Amino acid sequence: MAEPILAGVAESELGETPDRNWLDNAAIATVRALEDAGCSLGDVDGVAVAGGNDYMPALVLSEYLDLDEPSFLEGTEIGGSSFEHFCGHVRDAMTRGEADVVVVAYGSTGKTGPGRDQSLEETHPIDGFVRPTGLFRPPGAYAMAARRHMHEYGTTEEQLAEIAVATREWASMNPKAAQREPITVEDVLESRQIAEPFNLLDCCLVSDGGGAVVLVSEEKARELDVPEIAVAGVASTSTHRQDISEMPDMTTTGAAVTGPKAFDQAGITHDDVDVAEIYDSFTYTALVTLEDLGFCEKGDGGEFVSGGTTAPGGELPMNTQGGGLSYCHPGHFGVFVLIEAARQLRGDYEGDRQVDDAEVAIAHGTGGVLSSSSTVVLRREA
């Protein structure tokens, strides 16, 4: 089976982009990622895009970039984990020889763009059950799951806060991060209440922006002068979609399924993982995902993240760009975990920002309200 090479990565401007729409941001990220890979638009024969405000996003972006009859088109929407999910489909296409240069792109105007439609749609029967409760989604949905985890395992708000604190430490070294002032556990606990047990600093940012990665075949990679970062394992699943109450067990996510599969494909164990880029829409998202991926026993996540385990210099460097909690979060954060994982494996940074000798990275996406999970293992080839 082919192992696609992650040859280029880039963001568009992050934060506020009032003069851009989602498509502009996706396109800008795409051309920058292609440049990073040493490719041009004319090389592209595949496009995978999710999260745009359009029901035919792959066609829209292909047209916008004036791609010449791309052979690979992907627009599967599984929320924030879509981009990790795409990596598997790209691998399949490259194994069949269908594509050599695929762009995986995302763009959003989550911060300055129009709000969501407030009318109660009739497209899904569950909307009539969920929306009249007034639940603030997604934070309230994740908060309910976090509360259940606290009930079953004794996880504390202080432990959840440790994740925000460690993530901010990483953000303090990233000039692109929106929030860079160091914070303490007390700062998190004293920040404004959003949906108990979450305070403001348990919740991700809301940003505009886009991101893209370029995946190329092994043959194409040999033509390019780029470090070879291989997609060594990919797996995806889902447990539910619209309503957190449809999640069978709110303390266990689909990562418990996708983690072992992706690790097995890549032939790695947890000890091999040098850096973890784990979707952190909320502090709890990262905590439960670490457990489900097997970095600690189920229920021990709170203990595991305490004491700076995921901070710079810690045992498991996590969300080294500052994560959705402090760097950016334009809605579907999954493309950004791939970008950062690749940069760490390439050794793009200096000083404490760079994880020493990083050879294996995990990029994990989560979508919906803890609904979808996709795990990617990336490996730097010697």
Next chain:
Amino acid sequence: MSAPVEDRREEWDGPVPVPTGATVPFWAGALEGDLRYQECDCGHCQLYPRAVCTACGAEDPPFEDSEGVGTIYTYTVCHVPGEPGFGDRTPYVVGAIDLAEGPRLLALLDAEPADLEIGAAVGVTFWRVSEEAAIPVFAPE
């Protein structure tokens, strides 16, 4: 069972359910104070209402009346309104309720946050929010 149905149409500014397809019997029951769920001939119980049984695939599994009691699986206290019409209501409580018959349901919890705990027994009442529908709201027993 038949639970109280309070008429809240005058004061309700929130989203209102639109009965459609398989959900029509549920919302019709709610107007009468009955909390209905689907119980298939195969024994599987489910909510939200669907056109098929998720266990055996039978079409249009029949509805039964729930006892209207259950326990709190989890809950959150919302300090930020998640929908139009909820701005004056904060903080308010939303719970995931495990009905005695099995299905889990998201619903408003009409209670003081300090009085709540996971596993506590709750019972249903209904708030009528439109001509077509009353929403289930739970309170500690």
